[in-house]
Amino acid sequence: MEWIALLIVHGLLAVALLGAITHQAVAVFWPVKAHAGTFVTKFRAVPSTSYVTAIVVLYLLTMALGAVIYTHYTISSRIAIIQLQLWKPYGLFEIKEHFAALGLAVLPAYWYFWRVPNAPGATSARGMLTAILTFIVWWNFLIGHIINNLRGFA
Amino acid sequence: MTATRQFGTFAIVFAIVYPIVYIAATEVNLAAFTYHSALGQFTAGPTKSINGPVMYWFGWMTTSAVAAAVVAGIAAYLPASLTQKLPAAMAWLVPGAAMVVAVGLMINMYFFR
Numbered sequence: 001m002e003w004i005a006l007l008i009v010h011g012l013l014a015v016a017l018l019g020a021i022t023h024q025a026v027a028v029f030w031p032v033k034a035h036a037g038t039f040v041t042k043f044r045a046v047p048s049t050s051y052v053t054a055i056v057v058l059y060l061l062t063m064a065l066g067a068v069i070y071t072h073y074t075i076s077s078r079i080a081i082i083q084l085q086l087w088k089p090y091g092l093f094e095i096k097e098h099f100a101a102l103g104l105a106v107l108p109a110y111w112y113f114w115r116v117p118n119a120p121g122a123t124s125a126r127g128m129l130t131a132i133l134t135f136i137v138w139w140n141f142l143i144g145h146i147i148n149n150l151r152g153f154a
Numbered sequence: 155m156t157a158t159r160q161f162g163t164f165a166i167v168f169a170i171v172y173p174i175v176y177i178a179a180t181e182v183n184l185a186a187f188t189y190h191s192a193l194g195q196f197t198a199g200p201t202k203s204i205n206g207p208v209m210y211w212f213g214w215m216t217t218s219a220v221a222a223a224v225v226a227g228i229a230a231y232l233p234a235s236l237t238q239k240l241p242a243a244m245a246w247l248v249p250g251a252a253m254v255v256a257v258g259l260m261i262n263m264y265f266f267r
């Protein structure tokens with residue numbers, strides 16, 4: 001029962017992270033030129049820098065909780081997935097695992113280039129690091145759902 | 155200003171070293187420790203299963219983070235004349251390349267069985 005509660009909290013944190021990083025990525029790659037009142041324009045017009053610390057904290061919290069749940073996954077769902085020889089979903093989850101770990105590598109640089117915008121090469125580095133983190137968060141969110149929904153495993 | 159420059163150097167070098175060590179750690183199993191999930195026990199280094207599944211992932215991340223932090227920490231104290239030549243692009247190029255390598259390894263391992 002407590003594993004399900006942890007999984008739900010992990011999912012809620014992931015949703016918050018997904019929203020924050022997507023907002024920031026859209027504001028970076030599709031900025032508004034002039035203020036307007038539509039929902040999409042407002043979505044694009046968020047002040048990106050204000051999201052940085054929240055994204056780093058949410059990434060670490062989501063990952064820490066995911067790591068705790070992962071210990072249970074290895075003795076429950078993963079054994080069944082191996083026995084059923086569901087190698088492609090298994091491989092997709094392994095990619096999620098590696099992406100989450102590699103995301104840790106970029107967090108200090110991501111924070112630095114957003115907080116020090118006049119650093120050499122900051123503009124392109126900021127955009128690319130945001131893109132990498134956005135890709136990781138979306139991949140891990142979607143694959144987490146697929147694995148969770150796979151034959152009712154949770 | 156010096157602290158900011160030093161953190162910038164640390165962050166870029168960390169982003170370069172961590173992914174390289176991580177991919178190496180997964181390939182030759184350089185886990186700092188092993189977690190035996192069925193037993194809830196930790197053992198030092200990469201060890202084989204005592205009973206049930208073993209998890210090296212925590213150990214791989216620890217190895218990578220410690221190695222990267224040490225190298226990046228040393229780099230942060232190098233003279234500015236050396237570190238200012240460090241391209242900012244390396245902070246995303248190396249992790250991006252490591253992600254591609256990780257995907258390739260996983261596809262090779264699990265998608266052609």
